[in-house]
Amino acid sequence: MQVSMSVNGRQVSGDVEPRTLLVHFLREDRGLTGTHVGCESSYCGACTVKMDGKAVLSCTMLAVQAEGADITTVEGLAENGELHPVQEGFWERHGLQCGFCTPGMIISAVTLLEENDNPSEEEIRRGIEGNLCRCTGYHNIVRAIEYAGAKMRGEEPAPAEWENA
Amino acid sequence: MYPRQFDYVAPSSLEEALAALDANPGAKVLAGGMSLLPMMKMRLLSPEMVVDIGRIGGLGDITDNGDSISIGALVTHTEVSASGLVQEHGAALATAASWTGDRQVRNRGTCCGSMVHADVAADQPVAALALGATMVAASSGGTREIAAADFFVDTMMSALEPNEILTEVRIPKAGPGTASAYDKLGRRGGHTDYAVAGVAASVTRSNGSISAATVAVTGVGNRPVLAAGVADALVGSDGSDAAVEAAAAHATDGIDVLEDLYGSVGYKTHLAQVFAARAVKAALSAAG
Numbered sequence: 001m002q003v004s005m006s007v008n009g010r011q012v013s014g015d016v017e018p019r020t021l022l023v024h025f026l027r028e029d030r031g032l033t034g035t036h037v038g039c040e041s042s043y044c045g046a047c048t049v050k051m052d053g054k055a056v057l058s059c060t061m062l063a064v065q066a067e068g069a070d071i072t073t074v075e076g077l078a079e080n081g082e083l084h085p086v087q088e089g090f091w092e093r094h095g096l097q098c099g100f101c102t103p104g105m106i107i108s109a110v111t112l113l114e115e116n117d118n119p120s121e122e123e124i125r126r127g128i129e130g131n132l133c134r135c136t137g138y139h140n141i142v143r144a145i146e147y148a149g150a151k152m153r154g155e156e157p158a159p160a161e162w163e164n165a
Numbered sequence: 166m167y168p169r170q171f172d173y174v175a176p177s178s179l180e181e182a183l184a185a186l187d188a189n190p191g192a193k194v195l196a197g198g199m200s201l202l203p204m205m206k207m208r209l210l211s212p213e214m215v216v217d218i219g220r221i222g223g224l225g226d227i228t229d230n231g232d233s234i235s236i237g238a239l240v241t242h243t244e245v246s247a248s249g250l251v252q253e254h255g256a257a258l259a260t261a262a263s264w265t266g267d268r269q270v271r272n273r274g275t276c277c278g279s280m281v282h283a284d285v286a287a288d289q290p291v292a293a294l295a296l297g298a299t300m301v302a303a304s305s306g307g308t309r310e311i312a313a314a315d316f317f318v319d320t321m322m323s324a325l326e327p328n329e330i331l332t333e334v335r336i337p338k339a340g341p342g343t344a345s346a347y348d349k350l351g352r353r354g355g356h357t358d359y360a361v362a363g364v365a366a367s368v369t370r371s372n373g374s375i376s377a378a379t380v381a382v383t384g385v386g387n388r389p390v391l392a393a394g395v396a397d398a399l400v401g402s403d404g405s406d407a408a409v410e411a412a413a414a415h416a417t418d419g420i421d422v423l424e425d426l427y428g429s430v431g432y433k434t435h436l437a438q439v440f441a442a443r444a445v446k447a448a449l450s451a452a453g
Contacts, residue, residue: 018173019169024167041207042269045267055268056269060273061273062195062217108269129267
């Protein structure tokens with residue numbers, strides 16, 4: 001079947017089987033391997049992409065369901081070589097170790113901050129409930145998202161905890 | 166993990182979708198896909214055809230019918246939980262929707278899909294039971310209305326026929342003194358994941374006593390089920406904490422409590438009683 005959608009601002013199309021999952025279309029057809037295939041059972045969130053403004057699981061969607069949709073993957077966040085504030089936050093606040101969950105975690109955080117530009121720590125933790133990280137214990141991910149939120153509001157992020165130690 | 170091969174159609178009208186179901190008895194209906202697609206990927210289910218109703222207009226609204234509200238087939242858990250109408254007239258359902266799955270799942274999964282999937286430990290079916298919801302099912306022969314109390318037949322089995330689509334969950338508006346609430350223990354603690362046990366309650370308070378109550382339990386038996394024993398004990402009582410706790414002791418009366426990976430019969434019975442008391446107290450508090 002023919003499917004077409006916008007991916008990271010570019011109109012793309014491809015010929016897929018009905019059973020082709022969106023994540024496989026993105027990774028194998030479009031070569032966008034930033035979106036990861038993790039648990040494949042809708043628990044881990046590594047495959048999270050933004051579709052029409054909302055965080056969705058690309059491993060639990062058929063590519064044909066995204067016909068006409070506007071998709072953003074982690075590759076589409078940086079603009080003109082400048083990291084998105086959430087990407088910068090993960091860098092500045094050590095929000096990743098192995099990096100496997102990171103693309104999905106970042107997309108979740110981006111959509112969270114788009115919906116609520118000043119979330120509390122509890123709202124951040126609830127906002128990333130669908131993304132599992134097996135390395136960090138989430139602590140620095142929360143700090144990274146707080147950093148990004150401050151940047152996106154035009155405020156100076158709080159200093160890193162280790163700078164106060 | 167790929168599903169087995171299937172034919173796919175994405176009709177633009179309900180009539181076309183219903184005709185496709187008539188013509189293909191092995192077909193399954195796809196809305197949000199948060200239950201169907203994992204089952205297909207795990208090959209627990211391999212339908213010959215998938216009828217994607219996601220392109221059909223008019224199924225994605227929460228509407229005010231005057232004496233009731235309707236939740237359309239494509240309304241997501243996120244939309245149910247954020248709806249002022251649902252919060253006002255079916256708080257138990259709004260809460261249940263907000264605790265369903267995780268954020269990504271709630272952005273795609275649908276309230277109607279959760280009803281049809283009829284998981285034994287799902288959140289929203291018991292809210293529908295407690296609220297006295299009506300399920301509106303469409304087929305090429307017309308529509309029929311099924312009371313929530315008759316809809317959940319057995320484990321992952323609803324009263325919906327293979328050629329029908331659940332187009333609407335209809336909830337009666339809450340009159341004066343009526344309010345509802347839902348509370349549960351999730352499998353991953355707190356409110357996260359399916360319910361180990363959960364209870365939805367709707368109560369009406371008038372002239373200082375409880376004049377009507379409907380209570381339903383999830384996670385403990387073979388299906389989401391009414392807890393008539395709690396409701397019977399509540400009606401006519403003064404709604405004091407002692408009365409509520411005495412009523413909650415009947416949470417699993419007449420229900421065949423089943424042990425599973427998440428708890429023994431004794432533990433689940435205990436949890437059902439605890440959450441029955443909590444849900445009823447929360448509903449009473451909201452009823453004023």
